[in-house]
Amino acid sequence: xxxxxxxxxxxGVAEDVKQGQRIAVSALTTNLxxxxxxxxxxxxxxxxxYTTSGTLFKPVNLSNLVQQNSFIIVMALGMLLxxxxxxxxxxxxxxxxxxxxxxxxxxxxxxxxxxxxxLVVSIVCLFxxxxxxxxxxxxxxxxxxxxxxxxxxxxxxxxxxxxxxxGGGSSVGPLPPSxxxxxxxxxxxxxxxxxxxxxxxxxxxxxxxxxxLTLHMTTVVLGLIAVxxxxxxxxxxxxxxxRHGYEAEPFPLFVIKTLVGSALALFLVFQFASYRGLPVxxxxxxxxxxxxxxxxxxxxxxxxxxxxxGNAKAAQLSGINTERLTLMVFIxxxxxxxxxxxxxxxxxxxxxxAAGLGSELDVIAAVFIGGASAMGGVGQVIGxxxxxxxxxxxxxxxxxxxxxxxxxxxxxxxxxxxxxxxxVYNKNKA
Amino acid sequence: xxxxxxxxxxxxxxFPGVKALSNVNLSVExxxxxxxxxxxGAGKSTLMKVLSGVYPTGTYDGQIIFRGQxxxxxxxxxxxxxxxxxxxxxxxxxxxxxIAENIFLGNEHASYGVIDWDANETRTGALLKKVGLKEDxxxxxxxxxxxxxxxxxxxKALSKxxxxxxLDEPTxxxxxKDSQALLDLLLEFKRQGMTSILISHKLNEVNRxxxxxxxxxxxxxxxxxxxxxxxxDRIITSMVGRSLDDRYPPREPKIGExxxxxxxxxxxxxxxxxxxxIKNININVRKGEVVGIAGLMGAGRTEFAMSLFGRxxxxxxTGEVLLRGKPLDLSTVSKAVENRIAYVTEDRKTYGLxxxxxxKHNVTLANLGGVSSRGxxxxxxxxxxxxxxxxKTNIRASSVYQLTGNLSGGNQQKVVLxxxxxxxxxxxxLDEPTxxxxxxxxxxxxxxxxxLAAEGKAIIVISSEMPELLxxxxxxYVMNEGRIVGEMAxxxxxxEKIMRAIVRGEGKAS
Numbered sequence: 001x002x003x004x005x006x007x008x009x010x011x012g013v014a015e016d017v018k019q020g021q022r023i024a025v026s027a028l029t030t031n032l033x034x035x036x037x038x039x040x041x042x043x044x045x046x047x048x049x050y051t052t053s054g055t056l057f058k059p060v061n062l063s064n065l066v067q068q069n070s071f072i073i074v075m076a077l078g079m080l081l082x083x084x085x086x087x088x089x090x091x092x093x094x095x096x097x098x099x100x101x102x103x104x105x106x107x108x109x110x111x112x113x114x115x116x117x118x119l120v121v122s123i124v125c126l127f128x129x130x131x132x133x134x135x136x137x138x139x140x141x142x143x144x145x146x147x148x149x150x151x152x153x154x155x156x157x158x159x160x161x162x163x164x165x166x167g168g169g170s171s172v173g174p175l176p177p178s179x180x181x182x183x184x185x186x187x188x189x190x191x192x193x194x195x196x197x198x199x200x201x202x203x204x205x206x207x208x209x210x211x212x213l214t215l216h217m218t219t220v221v222l223g224l225i226a227v228x229x230x231x232x233x234x235x236x237x238x239x240x241x242x243r244h245g246y247e248a249e250p251f252p253l254f255v256i257k258t259l260v261g262s263a264l265a266l267f268l269v270f271q272f273a274s275y276r277g278l279p280v281x282x283x284x285x286x287x288x289x290x291x292x293x294x295x296x297x298x299x300x301x302x303x304x305x306x307x308x309x310g311n312a313k314a315a316q317l318s319g320i321n322t323e324r325l326t327l328m329v330f331i332x333x334x335x336x337x338x339x340x341x342x343x344x345x346x347x348x349x350x351x352x353x354a355a356g357l358g359s360e361l362d363v364i365a366a367v368f369i370g371g372a373s374a375m376g377g378v379g380q381v382i383g384x385x386x387x388x389x390x391x392x393x394x395x396x397x398x399x400x401x402x403x404x405x406x407x408x409x410x411x412x413x414x415x416x417x418x419x420x421x422x423x424v425y426n427k428n429k430a
Numbered sequence: 431x432x433x434x435x436x437x438x439x440x441x442x443x444x445f446p447g448v449k450a451l452s453n454v455n456l457s458v459e460x461x462x463x464x465x466x467x468x469x470x471g472a473g474k475s476t477l478m479k480v481l482s483g484v485y486p487t488g489t490y491d492g493q494i495i496f497r498g499q500x501x502x503x504x505x506x507x508x509x510x511x512x513x514x515x516x517x518x519x520x521x522x523x524x525x526x527x528x529i530a531e532n533i534f535l536g537n538e539h540a541s542y543g544v545i546d547w548d549a550n551e552t553r554t555g556a557l558l559k560k561v562g563l564k565e566d567x568x569x570x571x572x573x574x575x576x577x578x579x580x581x582x583x584x585x586k587a588l589s590k591x592x593x594x595x596x597l598d599e600p601t602x603x604x605x606x607k608d609s610q611a612l613l614d615l616l617l618e619f620k621r622q623g624m625t626s627i628l629i630s631h632k633l634n635e636v637n638r639x640x641x642x643x644x645x646x647x648x649x650x651x652x653x654x655x656x657x658x659x660x661x662x663d664r665i666i667t668s669m670v671g672r673s674l675d676d677r678y679p680p681r682e683p684k685i686g687e688x689x690x691x692x693x694x695x696x697x698x699x700x701x702x703x704x705x706x707x708i709k710n711i712n713i714n715v716r717k718g719e720v721v722g723i724a725g726l727m728g729a730g731r732t733e734f735a736m737s738l739f740g741r742x743x744x745x746x747x748t749g750e751v752l753l754r755g756k757p758l759d760l761s762t763v764s765k766a767v768e769n770r771i772a773y774v775t776e777d778r779k780t781y782g783l784x785x786x787x788x789x790k791h792n793v794t795l796a797n798l799g800g801v802s803s804r805g806x807x808x809x810x811x812x813x814x815x816x817x818x819x820x821x822k823t824n825i826r827a828s829s830v831y832q833l834t835g836n837l838s839g840g841n842q843q844k845v846v847l848x849x850x851x852x853x854x855x856x857x858x859x860l861d862e863p864t865x866x867x868x869x870x871x872x873x874x875x876x877x878x879x880x881x882l883a884a885e886g887k888a889i890i891v892i893s894s895e896m897p898e899l900l901x902x903x904x905x906x907y908v909m910n911e912g913r914i915v916g917e918m919a920x921x922x923x924x925x926e927k928i929m930r931a932i933v934r935g936e937g938k939a940s
Binding site for chain 2: 240241244246298299300301303304306307310311313314315316317318319320321373377378
């Protein structure tokens with residue numbers, strides 16, 4: 001008697017399973033680029049971990065890696081918006097160099113009294129960065145002069161001013177320690193260190209048990225909070241989507257993603273905690289990355305930038321003020337270039353004429369490795385950040401291995417080309 | 431009297447889903463000016479592309495016989511080689527090169543790749559003389575007017591030893607004086623024994639120079655009229671003679687008071703500042719009314735609409751726009767949107783959609799405020815809006831995450847419509863809303879238009895398809911050369927009346 005009605009629900013179940021598989025496959029393929037990039041970063045890290053016999057992941061090296069590459073990633077955040085908008089900015093390296101020189105002059109040479117305080121100087125420098133961005137963006141937005149040309153001019157102009165400020169080939173320093181903390185400092189341990197396995201010392205003064213591993217507890221606590229927040233918000237968004245009846249990625253995939261992400265983050269946190277804690281610059285970077293992810297994914301201004309890059313005319317005819325938006329994108333780039341310049345100066349402890357020289361190319365490469373399209377309209381913040389880290393890890397790893405700088409360039413070039421070819425191939429297949 | 435130089439027999443050309451030409455026959459005699467007329471989309475240009483080898487042999491059915499030889503062109507090069515040269519509506523000149531360089535582009539007098547400039551310029555001088563141009567061959571194309579550029583194109587054709595010259599809408603962008611000069615030149619060529627095919631909308635011009643007229647409608651040859659039978663009335667009847675069937679959804683108009691008015695609207699060309707594109711236009715639209723704007727391509731309808739909508743076209747714009755009797759500020763697109771005016775573009779790919787983004791993001795783009803608070807987008811709200819409009823306008827896609835670049839023309843058009851419906855306008859200007867989409871999707875668009883009118887919106891539809899305007903409008907304005915040249919209730923209107931208004935308007939202008 002139930003045989004008549006039985007097939008219907010069964011086929012429904014089969015349908016559901018099929019549907020589930022379809023969603024899983026589509027979730028995988030749509031995120032292939034993003035996952036692929038992260039996996040590529042991990043593979044590259046493991047490769048160098050092996051070839052440098054374990055040096056890469058050493059706490060002190062990780063801190064170095066972050067401190068050496070943070071300015072690239074900070075500037076890549078601005079560059080991502082520039083490239084997504086359909087423009088390019090070649091001036092960022094020169095602007096960074098100029099701002100570093102300006103900061104050094106203000107703090108060390110010019111008699112500014114109270115205004116030579118590092119905090120005041122930093123704020124003034126960020127403001128000058130905004131002005132530079134506005135000056136370049138004005139010609140690009142309102143006079144439709146190609147960004148390539150305007151920023152090529154900017155590249156020459158600001159490198160020149162940088163060198164002139166420093167009086168020819170000399171460097172200006174030393175910079176005050178409180179300023180240098182921006183790059184080489186670590187966050188203070190307000191909780192106090194924790195010695196994991198207290199060493200047992202014998203009468204002769206030799207350690208017979210325990211490594212004496214001491215953890216920077218503030219770092220550990222911050223790391224745990226960040227990981228929990230990551231998992232919580234991921235879960236909450238997922239629940240919200242389900243409640244509204246929209247497709248979400250399958251649960252197992254979500255769990256695996258969250259677990260792997262958290263494990264990686266905790267591993268890095270542990271490494272930092274066992275050295276001197278979180279570098280200040282990593283914290284700055286983390287805050288900026290979160291901000292830019294939020295702006296691009298959730299805010300109307302982010303959406304407008306993607307629309308402008310995708311089809312400027314259509315965006316304009318939809319009521320978007322593309323000129324003002326372009327100006328804002330370049331002001332943002334100017335501020336981040338200035339921050340990049342401050343970070344470079346703080347790391348070197350002085351301003352040098354060649355600071356940031358050629359870094360615009362690393363920044364642009366990071367954004368393209370991260371999957372942005374040279375035509376505009378496509379690109380993700382996380383992609384650019386991972387792209388920046390791929391460049392950074394390769395720099396760091398090859399340096400430790402003792403690869404000649406010349407050949408490092410060749411390898412980086414090949415990786416950039418390979419990443420873009422992979423993108424184009426993927427797009428054509430889709 | 432003369433022998434037949436060209437015969438096209440049973441030409442049939444199909445594009446995926448559309449039969450553009452079916453069994454078209456054309457016979458052109460040696461030494462005549464043969465005009466081809468028909469509505470936009472009737473198949474004139476397709477026929478000429480078949481003839482000139484743009485559509486190579488094998489992609490169409492039928493035969494082309496030129497001077498007694500059957501021809502199988504594999505490309506433009508083949509047809510030019512035997513003396514068939516086509517001059518397209520959009521001129522194919524390189525603006526930053528000189529006249530001489532353009533005329534011999536790809537065909538330079540050269541030995542071993544080294545160009546003999548003297549030979550090129552001397553020959554160019556001789557050719558320019560033939561077409562009555564007194565310019566220096568070294569003048570850059572960008573520095574001469576459109577009329578002269580047209581003559582350069584003809585000189586270029588002459589340089590290829592042309593036997594049959596095809597001109598596709600040669601006077602569409604020319605002033606009255608330049609048009610006359612061009613037609614005189616055609617007559618002069620005829621006296622010298624050259625054959626030409628003239629494609630034109632302007633029946634007075636056809637009337638003036640043509641020896642024969644072939645009428646094409648819906649991809650078929652309707653008839654070929656000899657010189658003695660050519661009259662504007664006769665041609666119009668032949669061009670539009672088809673009946674309206676039930677391709678339009680029924681509606682009962684509930685028309686209220688005037689809500690949208692445009693007064694004394696004038697616009698000048700954005701580059702050629704002295705050219706007035708829109709000349710003192712006055713129109714009004716009532717609540718719940720669908721108002722059509724008829725006219726031929728180049729009549730200035732899109733320019734008019736875009737100049738209204740945030741001044742996205744033209745400069746020195748003067749005039750007044752009133753919404754419910756109050757003056758409106760439409761000086762930027764965002765102000766226009768705020769004031770609840772929407773413009774749905776005629777060119778959805780260039781001006782309407784972000785083709786590399788999905789449906790959801792395209793639908794909300796003109797009204798992001800509607801799915802966000804304090805600049806933060808509510809993803810769930812956006813999702814339900816997108817799904818809602820996907821259902822309302824019947825967009826066929828796997829989900830709202832499908833890229834708009836992968837949708838069919840009809841579905842793309844529905845996405846653009848959805849975008850503007852979500853902006854909640856009171857006045858909607860639809861520019862060629864059914865261009866390039868199939869009959870089924872057209873019906874769906876008409877249904878949406880009817881529903882919007884029933885909701886009390888004021889709707890302006892710009893269309894080059896007269897049956898469509900007659901089918902969906904309550905009232906029709908006829909536009910020509912930047913002017914309103916007629917206004918009629920749709921119930922009194924007919925294609926012939928519209929055509930007459932256009933032709934009369936043109937008569938006035940000349």
